[in-house]
Amino acid sequence: MTQDTETKAKAGAIIVPVTLFEQNCTILWCEATKKAVVIDPGGDVPRIQEAIAKTGVTVEKIWLTHGHIDHVGGAAELRDVLKVPIEGPHPADKFLLDNVVSSGARFGMAGVRDFAPDRWLDEGEKVSIGGLGFDILHCPGHSPGSVVYFNAELRFAHVGDVLFNGSVGRTDLPGGDHATLIRSIKKKLLPLGDDVGFICGHGAGSTIGQERMTNPFLTGEM
Numbered sequence: 001m002t003q004d005t006e007t008k009a010k011a012g013a014i015i016v017p018v019t020l021f022e023q024n025c026t027i028l029w030c031e032a033t034k035k036a037v038v039i040d041p042g043g044d045v046p047r048i049q050e051a052i053a054k055t056g057v058t059v060e061k062i063w064l065t066h067g068h069i070d071h072v073g074g075a076a077e078l079r080d081v082l083k084v085p086i087e088g089p090h091p092a093d094k095f096l097l098d099n100v101v102s103s104g105a106r107f108g109m110a111g112v113r114d115f116a117p118d119r120w121l122d123e124g125e126k127v128s129i130g131g132l133g134f135d136i137l138h139c140p141g142h143s144p145g146s147v148v149y150f151n152a153e154l155r156f157a158h159v160g161d162v163l164f165n166g167s168v169g170r171t172d173l174p175g176g177d178h179a180t181l182i183r184s185i186k187k188k189l190l191p192l193g194d195d196v197g198f199i200c201g202h203g204a205g206s207t208i209g210q211e212r213m214t215n216p217f218l219t220g221e222m
Helices: 045-055 075-082 089-097 100-106 178-192 206-215
Strands: 003-005 011-018 022-032 035-039 058-063 126-129 131-139 148-152 156-158 195-197
Touching: 011 045, 022 045, 022 126, 035 045, 035 126, 045 075, 058 075, 089 100, 089 206, 131 178, 148 178, 178 206
Parallel strands: 035 058, 156 195
Antiparallel strands: 003 011, 011 022, 022 035, 126 131, 131 148, 148 156
């Protein structure tokens, strides 16, 4: 149930689709140290644990891009199992993390828990795993507290549900706003450079350049 994904030689990653939403839970690691992070463990924790075991890496952190149930449903359980801290999202998504149980009930997701991260993240902060450092970009619109993880050296970002291959995040959920989302993409993501590749929260990844040229939400062809 995993799909191999590469950033560059200094990092490795696999994608583990989880939950009925086929959310891209990502295991990302530093090749030099084999230290890893799990990004957005939305559920199906045993499946995530199996993928971790197959990679042979040591998970030291959990990162969250935002607070929607399909991205955080397994976070509290995985934190307990691995005994590692949760970092992110931005504190503007606290209302979502305070209501994980009620959100899960609407989709028949049992065993989820409300929780708080060990560290909230904001614009301009940095996180790291092994020898890899990532800048935090606060990109509201899909949710108020969505964040993007960007590594300039690798020319790589994990954008959660902010931007997709050929689309953008939905904005009809509580706290969503389409104009804010498009502004976040244009002011925060497009300036990163056309050569930047990204993993997103659902489906295949892409590059900033590809989306700048062809994404109908960005080219005005909608």
